[in-house]
Amino acid sequence: MPNPSRPRAAVLTATAVLLSSLVAGCGDGSQDEDLTAQKLSWKDCPAPSQSEGGGNAPSPLPDGDEWQCATMQAPLDWSEPEGDRIGVALIRARTSGPDDRRIGSLLFNFGGPGGSGITTLPAFGEDYATLRTRYDLVSFDPRGVGRSAGVRCQNDEQLDAYFQQDMTPDDAAERSTLLDDTKEFNAACEKKSKKILPYVRTTDAARDMDLMRQLLGDDKLHYFGISYGTELGGVYAHLFPKNVGRAVFDAVVDPTQTPEQGALGQARGFQLALDNFAEDCTSKTEDCPVGDTPQEVKDRIATLLKTLDAEPIPGVFPRELTQTAATNGIAQSLYSKDFWEYLTEGLQQAYDGDGSILMLLSDSMNGRNENGEYSNITAANVSVNCADDRARYSVAQVERRLPEFRAASPLFGDFLAWGMVGCTDWAVPGAADHPDVSAAGSAPILVVGNTGDPATPYEGARKMVAALGQGVGVELTYEGQGHGAYDSKNKCVRAAVDGYLLNGRPPTAGTVCS
Template structure:
């Protein structure tokens, strides 16, 4: 869960697995070596660590290309580049086409913050087959994430309890309980991760990416950023405008917003996605099994959540499906239209007293696998957000803003509003109200907004274009549903992205794909 919003964008890689199933730390590096001259030791990839989500070693791509992994050394503290180092876990699939056609590396960040690129890239690698012909596909676990000096907070058992808590307190006693639970979680992060916590800001990760560019042997950074990855890309462009190569931002974070504005925007975005889900279900030729009209679908969901507030139902033994777990499960299913069918099925079963599917969706949101083990997604997400974002919101502030959040979304508003207190008593001060992504002199960046995106609302793409500066951001609109556009497989979107990344041909600014 994020500090300013509990529904920050995270990868969906574990959802399908869960439903179908109904290492490096801080250390003393070579302090005087030139880290830009280091040679990466690429080897077959191991199975993902628990912090990365567990599972099996990645399978080769459909064309037979094997994934390789390596660890890059980076300064723990970029203000002391000759001091202690940490390991940044990398993964790549070498370009499949002729060597004389190879452009270089294409570095991916899939968002979160807190998502493991080392596990996410192989899960979606086949979707980038066209790009793979001329690029090495590369991703990484950003610092604090997965195998890159992971932030550690609470145990699996404690996290089970954490995600069962009432996230929408209705009285003083419940508010006190929420704040005390938040403080305990944050104190555990400080106790278990004291050395890395001050060094996981997005600016630190951006500096890691420029070191990565040099170590990979690329003159420019060619980049594909998704969700929070667009914020990271924008910060990189601000710090290193002359090093930007061909770059694409998809599912764009609004860089001009405070955490409160971002949370309110997400409330509106998830409500829009829910409205679209209800409309889709009730407009089909077959009967919608969860309501006869759009309003009935939403009313029944609201009633389910109200009932769960009073009495949870069986979920995945021994856990019960609480109102909080159901809300996060519903939100997870709204990230992609491909998962609407799971939401329909999950609601049907929940109305009959079975909460398994909604709980599986909630587990995916929170980084919990079928073995009950959590990745460090939540810990890293909170650590990065709280380090980046300066505001520290109080209970009184949230109470004042609740009417506005409820108006934005009857279903998600309170949930997102109370998420704003997640950085209470965080050990590290936040850097700024919002990131600086101004990048005069940078190469053009293709910026794609999806009109139906719940997690990074469409308006953020235009705000990113404006913030990058004149002549840098080139806006493209996709009239679709779900979080992101390229993975929708829309031919217009993929043609525009591939045309730029492969051939340097930008679409005209303002192009619309539907």
């Protein structure tokens, strides 16, 4: 799922042009025999590493079956498959149905980029119980994430300071500080992770997925991609169209956008979600505790953020709730309608001088646990985006675009616009302006767009369908709120997705669920 402190976290990553000649020559070719001959050794899963978010080993599934984990060896550099190797961590739950009904493995990527599939799949495993009747459910930490040669940058204490910085500078001194802090973070990534940084592009992860397909014993890759996972799936389909099985893209990234266009789209998306929250709160029969009208709700939030810019309030001790942390926490609460009650409570608290709830929401977005330890989601997120994206934005370029961003979102515009400087002085050149997801010859891919999605705006689904090419993308619309559609548990969406993945029958293109 995207992190608005980095405007294109899972909104747009790009195909690696540096490997384009290799891809064109061997997209459907055979892998190195040593790689495809390896056997995955499945064992009980350990507790997640700190890089994956920490916590306990995954609990058994409702039927008592245990989650199993394995490590796949992949080339560090896919252009030199006989060179250095990295381990790619996988997790699976074997199918709950009879063997004669098993279709194969269903591979999940939940987005980010930078999210750990090792921790996310067990957390949501029950939501996919129906799919498990015919599939082994499988996910992974993509390269650069968690246990898969995870990128390391700053330590926990440094990250606390990094996320307290003012990410919406108002004057030259604040702009200089933001750039200095960004360069310091990026330099730490280069110092600690120099070897892996050139090899975390989306195309690298897509090639890893095709190796997984072979080691899992599947002729076709059956795939469920969410958020950035839709872009990863689109890049896979471009590289290996003949190997695509039944695939679903949910919460769809627009593959046609530059980083700037993606950030602007998110500004509009989060503003729409905030508008919907304000309308929902004030339309209930009881009084809305954070405003009497939708406009008053938004005006009071704007006033709060302006106040916090000058004078933070107590957050999670010993840290204070800054303007940046509050904006980040508000954005996190807009990912799901289920979180709106926490936003309401957090705003009430903040108006009374207590910023703890909004800071906890911000911590969740940034991958910080209650012990003050960070996963590597931010490090991985920045690394993938900066390796994928060719664009490098200057202060002058951001300042020229600020009026348009502010028009798109008075609340989130500055926040997302200034995030575009995140790849300043990155150690690895960006690969492309946007990815190539054209996939002529691929099996149908079900593309699900949510009209109220803040992080991957609805228009991206139609753009993905067009980019995949004629006869590939099948568009399904969900008229709802939050990031994604399947996990909303909407019966119409579930029936359409399950019907395709389980029975091979996609819904009629243009189907609308509400």
